[in-house]
Ligand code: KG4
């Protein structure tokens with residue numbers, strides 16, 4: 001009997017133990033999740049310091065690091081959970097979006113585990129994974145809710161209508177917010193990864209530099225964003241000051257940029273929750289780890305009497321637990337792949 005014939009006969013379990021594997025960028029992450037919400041183990045091996053030397057992620061270095069780190073991460077996760085491979089009920093893996101070579105390492109590895117154990121292989125969308133991190137943060141969380149999706153590749157206000165249906169209310173027309181953080185970090189001479197370094201510097205500065213208040217007066221989609229103008233304004237400001245021989249207060253630039261970039265995310269999420277009557281806002285994606293966002297959004301949610309779910313910072317940035325959490329939802333639907341599964345650099349946000 002072929003692998004897929006066996007999987008067709010597979011009986012879905014009530015409380016499965018799922019391994020989540022994530023290799024879309026520079027984190028090799030493997031987690032073990034019980035019943036969709038309980039983290040039994042969660043290993044992350046980052047190659048960020050390798051990329052920092054080059055100012056950004058080098059895809060070839062990311063792929064090579066995954067090939068060596070993935071076995072260690074898996075072994076450590078199993079050891080920490082006190083389990084063996086045979087205890088895992090299904091293998092969920094990020095199929096995309098991300099760096100193709102990096103994704104292929106995780107996909108190939110997950111296929112081999114699924115094949116050798118005879119257990120289901122579950123392809124997971126990285127973005128849906130980010131959204132599902134909120135189910136780990138609040139074990140009682142149920143849709144509907146609004147999520148602010150803010151990562152290095154995506155920026156959107158998403159209405160999560162039920163566990164499977166999401167409605168993108170608006171998204172960025174150009175750069176993603178994380179990408180803008182990374183580019184501003186570069187112009188300020190800060191190393192990769194840019195977001196946390198901009199945040200650190202911003203703490204020493206003030207919001208005193210006039211930057212475009214993004215899309216405040218934009219008459220296109222009410223929930224859309226545009227980060228390219230803000231990024232360019234920061235770059236122009238730094239270059240103009242330097243050309244005039246005037247000093248640049250980098251901390252003020254970082255703080256002013258951060259306020260402009262984040263305030264609009266909060267405003268639009270609150271607007272969406274009020275307009276459509278959603279009582280909960282969640283945060284997903286790497287920029288969700290930003291302390292200013294977390295603080296301001298907490299204040300605002302309290303004021304507006306909106307429930308807020310903020311996953312721990314570790315579960316905002318890339319991790320395997322979120323892939324296990326989303327894998328659980330797909331497992332319950334029997335959305336299993338065969339061994340021809342391929343990675344995909346782009347996956348539509350839907
Ligand atoms: O979700 P993520 O880990 O990977 C993608 O799916 O893109 O997000 C990475 C992005 C990067 O652009 C990084 O600079 C940003 O999240 N980021 C932050 C912070 N931590 C990570 N941006 C602002 N403040 C942070 N503390």
Ligand code: ZN
Pocket residue numbers: 126130151152285286317318
């Ligand atoms: Zn991500």
